[in-house]
Amino acid sequence: MSAPLLVFGWGNASRGDDALGPLFIEQLRARLAPAELARIDFLDDYQLQIEHALDLVGRERVLFVDASLDCAAPFEATPVQAQRDRTFTTHAMSPAALLQVYVELQASAPPPCTLLAIRGERFELGEPPGAAALRNLDAALDWAQRWLR
Amino acid sequence: MAFDLETAATPEGLRRVAIDPVSRVEGHGKVTILLDEVNRVQQVRLHIVEFRGFEKFIEGRPYWEVPVMVQRLCGICPVSHHLAASKAMDRVLGAHPVTPSAEKIRRLMHYGQILQSHALHFFHLSSPDLLFGFDSEVQQRNIVGVIEKHPDIARKGVMLRKFGQEVIRVTAGKRVHGTGSVPGGMNKHVSREDRDGLQHDIAQVIAWAQDAVAIARQLHESNAGLYDGFGSFRSNMLSLVRADGAMELYDGVLRARDTAGQIVLDGASDQRYFELIEEEVRPWTYMKFPHLKSLGRERGWYRVGPLARVQNCDFIPTPRAEAQRQVFVARGQGAPVHATLAYHWARMIEALHAAEVIEQLLADPDILSGDLMSTGQRVGEGVGIIEAPRGTLIHHYRVGDDDLVTMCNLIVSTTHNNQAMNEAVRSVAREYLDGRELTEGLLNRIEVAIRAYDPCLSCATHALGQMPLDVSLLDADGSVLDHVLKSHDGTLQRDLAAPLGLPS
Numbered sequence: 001m002s003a004p005l006l007v008f009g010w011g012n013a014s015r016g017d018d019a020l021g022p023l024f025i026e027q028l029r030a031r032l033a034p035a036e037l038a039r040i041d042f043l044d045d046y047q048l049q050i051e052h053a054l055d056l057v058g059r060e061r062v063l064f065v066d067a068s069l070d071c072a073a074p075f076e077a078t079p080v081q082a083q084r085d086r087t088f089t090t091h092a093m094s095p096a097a098l099l100q101v102y103v104e105l106q107a108s109a110p111p112p113c114t115l116l117a118i119r120g121e122r123f124e125l126g127e128p129p130g131a132a133a134l135r136n137l138d139a140a141l142d143w144a145q146r147w148l149r
Numbered sequence: 150m151a152f153d154l155e156t157a158a159t160p161e162g163l164r165r166v167a168i169d170p171v172s173r174v175e176g177h178g179k180v181t182i183l184l185d186e187v188n189r190v191q192q193v194r195l196h197i198v199e200f201r202g203f204e205k206f207i208e209g210r211p212y213w214e215v216p217v218m219v220q221r222l223c224g225i226c227p228v229s230h231h232l233a234a235s236k237a238m239d240r241v242l243g244a245h246p247v248t249p250s251a252e253k254i255r256r257l258m259h260y261g262q263i264l265q266s267h268a269l270h271f272f273h274l275s276s277p278d279l280l281f282g283f284d285s286e287v288q289q290r291n292i293v294g295v296i297e298k299h300p301d302i303a304r305k306g307v308m309l310r311k312f313g314q315e316v317i318r319v320t321a322g323k324r325v326h327g328t329g330s331v332p333g334g335m336n337k338h339v340s341r342e343d344r345d346g347l348q349h350d351i352a353q354v355i356a357w358a359q360d361a362v363a364i365a366r367q368l369h370e371s372n373a374g375l376y377d378g379f380g381s382f383r384s385n386m387l388s389l390v391r392a393d394g395a396m397e398l399y400d401g402v403l404r405a406r407d408t409a410g411q412i413v414l415d416g417a418s419d420q421r422y423f424e425l426i427e428e429e430v431r432p433w434t435y436m437k438f439p440h441l442k443s444l445g446r447e448r449g450w451y452r453v454g455p456l457a458r459v460q461n462c463d464f465i466p467t468p469r470a471e472a473q474r475q476v477f478v479a480r481g482q483g484a485p486v487h488a489t490l491a492y493h494w495a496r497m498i499e500a501l502h503a504a505e506v507i508e509q510l511l512a513d514p515d516i517l518s519g520d521l522m523s524t525g526q527r528v529g530e531g532v533g534i535i536e537a538p539r540g541t542l543i544h545h546y547r548v549g550d551d552d553l554v555t556m557c558n559l560i561v562s563t564t565h566n567n568q569a570m571n572e573a574v575r576s577v578a579r580e581y582l583d584g585r586e587l588t589e590g591l592l593n594r595i596e597v598a599i600r601a602y603d604p605c606l607s608c609a610t611h612a613l614g615q616m617p618l619d620v621s622l623l624d625a626d627g628s629v630l631d632h633v634l635k636s637h638d639g640t641l642q643r644d645l646a647a648p649l650g651l652p653s
Contacts (some may be wrong), residue, residue, distance in 0.1 A: 015221070044325070104303065125203070125222075
């Protein structure tokens with residue numbers, strides 16, 4: 001049985017600020033009370049892929065979390081709409097493209113989804129996340145706790 | 150001596166076209182093309198820029214961490230690195246062979262990875278090109294078009310992928326960041342509940358895989374002129390095989406065939422790969438060029454992956470896939486099939502084989518119980534070779550008495566295919582670009598040829614906004630004649646004033 005809320009972060013823990021997605025999942029779990037945890041499923045992966053569309057089935061709300069080079073610091077939270085874009089055919093889909101896969105597979109609208117993009121700077125193999133990125137992560141976690149209530 | 154079209158005789162004054170990076174290919178790579186004043190192709194190079202630092206990432210770490218850490222080298226085939234490192238560390242510890250239960254659970258994990266990776270590639274990464282042709286509308290090449298016109302195909306792709314991921318979860322412990330395989334064996338069995346769940350679905354999965362082979366074969370046979378000729382060139386082929394010549398993707402001996410299909414290397418121990426393969430460095434790219442030492446650099450380069458494996462083996466030890474292999478081989482009429490696009494057909498034959506092997510292993514009680522760990526006399530050095538979805542993957546380690554890795558050498562499948570991918574793009578450039586005005590459709594042919602190899606450039610970085618395409622056309626003086634930017638969502642924009650190249 002799926003929990004009503006899904007929090008899904010992605011990234012590579014060994015590639016500098018790319019670790020923000022998985023770190024967000026880890027730290028959010030530690031912050032939440034048992035009653036809150038009971039209504040949330042957590043998921044982390046390296047990248048968004050087609051089969052993740054099936055992880056959205058039966059949810060009331062979904063929060064996607066990823067490191068971003070494009071967003072303003074410390075983070076940006078935006079609703080995601082299903083959209084046909086070229087990332088359908090890449091190893092790294094966009095959240096919008098994933099929702100489109102959901103629409104095509106389920107023949108119904110996906111649950112409301114929000115993308116939490118946390119500002120990162122460096123993504124080199126073997127580097128730890130930077131200090132600025134970790135500050136952005138803290139701010140994003142504070143926001144997420146309010147969003148989840 | 151250089152390879153044809155690798156280096157222009159007089160590069161000065163030629164126009165340079167860069168496809169940077171190659172879209173829909175994992176990681177960071179680019180293609181540069183030099184054209185003369187009448188658009189004749191003088192030089193074509195595929196550059197891979199993401200292969201630095203992997204060995205340094207591993208050296209200095211405790212050996213027991215390595216099978217887990219290497220998964221972070223690649224977000225696309227982490228299981229292959231997990232298992233290749235485990236096999237190498239088995240040797241380091243002298244814990245070889247591992248127990249029957251450990252070997253079968255690892256094998257199950259590996260064939261799950263093969264199935265899900267091949268399904269993703271065929272149904273979602275390459276099928277838009279294959280189903281609609283290369284000159285179709287850009288948006289139609291998108292998988293959306295596949296979904297609309299072939300909704301059942303898209304669903305099967307997702308479900309095959311999902312099943313493969315589930316096989317990985319029940320064997321590795323988690324869908325990602327698995328810890329199931331350890332130096333010397335495995336740390337858990339498959340639970341009966343998980344086994345039963347997979348068994349419930351396996352007949353359907355095999356049926357879908359059979360459909361996939363039929364689609365791939367139909368695509369090839371229905372447009373034989375294109376499929377047989379596009380990006381085609383003759384090459385040697387290398388892979389593991391079982392000692393009796395059967396297809397073998399988890400563990401075996403090395404075999405190579407020459408361009409005519411004759412065996413030139415057979416029964417070679419994976420532990421001696423470095424006596425057989427030499428990695429050549431060329432000044433214009435970071436990625437090395439492996440070749441068989443016995444044949445030399447000009448004649449010894451080879452292809453790996455599905456096209457090589459399906460033809461290197463004498464037979465596939467599962468009945469449905471073997472029947473399909475025979476159909477495939479017959480297409481060559483006694484000679485090897487060298488067509489680049491035949492990779493797709495061969496890939497689906499392997500997906501079917503993987504599904505059949507999974508069925509066999511799920512019925513084996515050894516995955517549910519039995520000893521999981523082996524021990525032995527530590528030797529301090531070991532090699533693990535596995536046939537990853539994209540081809541032969543080599544991990545080689547030395548470990549000191551303090552348990553820390555002192556030497557690491559990785560040869561990934563994309564490196565093995567480096568020369569072959571360069572040959573493929575040169576073949577396409579020679580046939581389709583030479584003497585013509587460049588168009589997006591023509592440039593896409595270059596990418597179609599590369600994508601057939603399913604290259605994984607081993608970059609798990611994917612931060613939002615990082616997959617643009619930047620094509621610039623410069624005249625002999627370096628002035629910008631044309632500059633097209635494509636954002637990660639596919640939007641095309643001409644902007645002569647924008648800075649050239651991607652941000653570092």
